[in-house]
Amino acid sequence: MFITKCVLCVVILVMHVVSCSWAAGARQRCAEQMMALQDQMTHVQETQELLQEDLTALKDSINTLSNLVVSTLPEDCSVARARGSWSSTTEVRPPGLQPRKVRCDQQTGGGGWTVVLARFPTTHLHLERCDFNRSWQQYKQGFGDIHGEFWIGNEALHSLTKEVQTELRVTLSDWEGNTTSSVWQHFRVGSETDHYKLTVGGYEEGSKAGDSLHHHNNHRFSTYDNDNDRDYEHCARKHGGGWWYFSCYQSHLTGAALPPNASGHHAIVWRTWKHIVGLREVTMMIRPAPRPFSTTP
Template sequence: MKCKRYTLLIAFIWALNGVLEASAFSKIAVSSNTSPKRMKSPLHRRYLYNTGRQSWYIDDALINRLKEELRMEEINLQREKPKIAALEETNNNLKNEITKLRAQSATDDSTKLEACSENLRIETKKNQQLQDQLEKIPSEIMRVAEKIGDMAEQNVKASSCLVYIGNPGIYRIHVPGHMPHNVLCFDGKHEGKGWLMIQRQAFGNEDFQRDWNTYRDGFGSFDGDFFLGLHKIHHITHAHRQKLFIYMETFEDKWFAASYDNFRVGSEDSEFRLESLGAFSGFNEIHNDTFRYNEHMKFTTHDRDNGLWEVGNCATEHQSGGFWYKRCSYFNPNGKFSKTKGTSKQGIHWDEWDGLKTIHMLIRPLI
């Protein structure tokens, strides 16, 4: 744009210069009787006046000044030419780069399009596979349901709670020598999983001062306090080697436990003799193997005394509830339940911990 402006200005000045020289500095007649007018040339601001025959002359100074302006414009044009050439070169370079970028973009777009098409094909194949699998799910569910039904018909014949790990609750088990019966399967925070609960006192809704037949057959309910029954415990402990876990809590909410790795109870013919306890382990500050004192003893209730205490029946006169008393016991899970802390040996206790708040006894096959 600047170059165009200079070119037009030069052409105009050269044309004016020719006209002026051709007139040989002649007079310019002004024949009009009108008011003064401006000259149309933008190169000077003189006025021409019409005063009869009076006229004005364009002097040499004006021509020289115009020529000087023309010369300066030519100099400026020469100065601008390198810049114009550089701009043209830059413009050409930009055009070349744009051409390259367009070609590269076309190639990249083609490559990306091919990659997207391949990814789309892979995803479509995956979706089809998932769709096929989803279509098979109903039949698979039916197959599993039928299998579960078959297992239910066969009663699964579980003999412990290990098969129900992670799903505690009431289940029917099958133990050799005994009719199928329900048990409470238990998973505990401290005890672990897969346990079968044989005794619990935690709610105070059952009286554990029961007779021989009641301890033999069991009493209570799985949603409260209960004793599973000596006859069932006998068959379970003879079907597999069982680990015994005794969990206890104080009224200060402190827990502790003891375990034995070979808990085994005899039949009614032996008066449910405590045949074995196995190796002892204590948990959370329990160090005394307190239950060992009762090992090999027969079971005692208030109406059948099998203890060795010469003075009387431990189940009624010194302590309370049925248990494997010797000369009474340092441990009694079936003592009287209390809602407040006490020190009576007739309550639930383990060695020096009298008047326990809760207790439960668990067994499971030794793994």
């Protein structure tokens, strides 16, 4: 607006110069008008400079406020719970990553759980299930809907577990309505350089689902486009999904969501509970461990 006004002033000034050249008797009046226009242009420029300074200061204030908000976001659902939140979704900022919305379980075992995997029917007919046969990059960044089925992302798993001793809880449900769970005192996912290697231990005795993760301990993550298993076959291509395949698996929670009573090695499987029967629902969730983990027997 101010630039337009300045251009208009210049045009008027030029017109006055032309007018004065053709009316010698009005030169004095033209000179006065030219001086007045120059004063107006100077005032407009000064006002524009002041507004630009105000705009810069406003942007700095917004950036400062935005950084303050980001810096005060909880790292995970356990920190959100400690601050008094009971919400099932919240915005967090895992260490070293951008803020993101996550799903929380603030009820089970005192709450504080960050859900990292969810599998369950989202429609009455169970037809619309999320496809978990995804690429390495998609498993890295995460995919799905935190209100439905999703994978939080391997980068987030690494960020949330790399410096804090973390416990894992897996809950499983079959199509008959039976539900069971298992808990581990120690769960860690390595960096991408280490192919998101899984470290898991401290299986809690009394857990009902069995330890179908033990087979995958110290093994790397694989997808159909990034094979890191030790089997002669490409496990991720054969069975689908992304997982810490070895030779090939005892658990496979990113398998295909099969209809009721269907089974197969490409299904959602937890062999220490239902062998190769396709499961209906699964959740994996993590939180800082309440006690130190020891590898000593």
